[in-house]
Amino acid sequence: MTIKSLAEIGHKEVLEWIKSGPFLLRHMEPGEYLLRQGQTLEHLYWIDDGYCTVSYTAANGRRFSHGRFNIEDRLYGEIEFLTGKPIQFDIRCDGPVSVRVIPIAELEALLVQHPHVGIWLSQCLADTYQGVMDRVTSHFMYPLAYNIAKDLMLRELGNKPPIQFERVFREAERFGCSERVYRRAVSQLIELGLVEKRGRELKVANKDKLQRYLSDEEER
Known part of the structure; x- marks a missing residue:
């Protein structure tokens, strides 16, 4: 099996876990933040549907935005979950957003029980990394x-x-x-x-x- 097919299995497993799990469902309004830069990750968010902006503010006050995204079935907080470091970006709702609150311990248990989810998560992070590096490299060059x-x-x-x-x-x-x-x-x-x-x-x-x-x- 290929990495892609293994990741697809993991994606199906995580979708089933999300839809069947007793996770708190929150309906957030425009302007509310899912995650705030510099804070400690307390839980992750799974976005069912909605628009969000992703941005970073430097110490000198300058601000860089990755843009406005139409999000569907997307996990946020996964980078900090894996690194244990403070939250890197502000994730702000840019419209009504439905999210499921994912406790850290629950995701840790899922990764142990279903290794394919880890492959799917790794592929998502790799895709994000390549996209960001393409933009950053273009901005420099x-x-x-x-x-x-x-x-x-x-x-x-x-x-x-x-x-x-x-x-x-x-x-x-x-x-x-x-x-x-x-x-x-x-x-x-x-x-x-x-x-x-x-x-x-x-x-x-x-x-x-x-x-x-x-x-x-x-x-x-």
Whole structure:
């Protein structure tokens, strides 16, 4: 059997465990936090359905956002569960969210009884790690305008959810920059005829031209 098939078995096992277990079900409102950066993990959360934002605030007050996610059947707190370290990111509800509260001891027992769940959890963490490192590496290696353009192209192609923040400062946080710097990069893309504003959203103005721009930046 492959790692993928073993992980699929673990996924089925954890879903059955979640749905049949006597876990506390909480209905959280927009603005409430599941997890707070720097705190000690007391329990994990299994999200049945809802929208959440994931962000990090540095000691100097600068804020980086991983964005807004449509979550379904997702475990949060798993990294801190495995490392024993303080919570790394703020997980904030960005709409009504239904969650099940998972005691740490219960998850520990499940991993002992069902080893396939551990393989599934490892695969989830590996996927998350690769996704985060792809974004971080791109932010270091390419200009801000390129990263904004690439983000818009991925959404245009359907490779990322078509979700953006309406507030400019929150979009700037996704790229780890100030609102002023973000606006300047967007203006550059608009002047080049690559993107356009439609209401409060940015959209690709010319897909072929934008693809050529991305290719040129990558070859420099």
